Amino acid sequence: MTRAAIVDTGFLVAYLDPSEQHHVWAVAQAERLAPPLLTCEAVIAEACFLLQDRTGSTDRVLKLLLSGALVISYSARR
Secondary structure (H helix, E strand, C coil), rough: CCCCEECCHHHHHHHEEEECCCCHHHHHHHHHHHHHCEEEEHHHHHHHHHHHHCCCCHHHHHHHHHHHEEEECCCCCC
């Protein structure tokens, strides 16, 4: 297992949506990374937007946050 990583929207969408082209890769990478995965508010908002029509995927983003597996660790604000 490696250190925690900063994740972007593309990674989250691929990780949470089995129909995404890079889903298998994203799952494999997530297994190698030490939790929590680090991100920002904009990534959460964009991932929820992109996943909103995919059954349960928006809820899964929020569950990752609530469980502490995904942490908002930085902000675009100064």
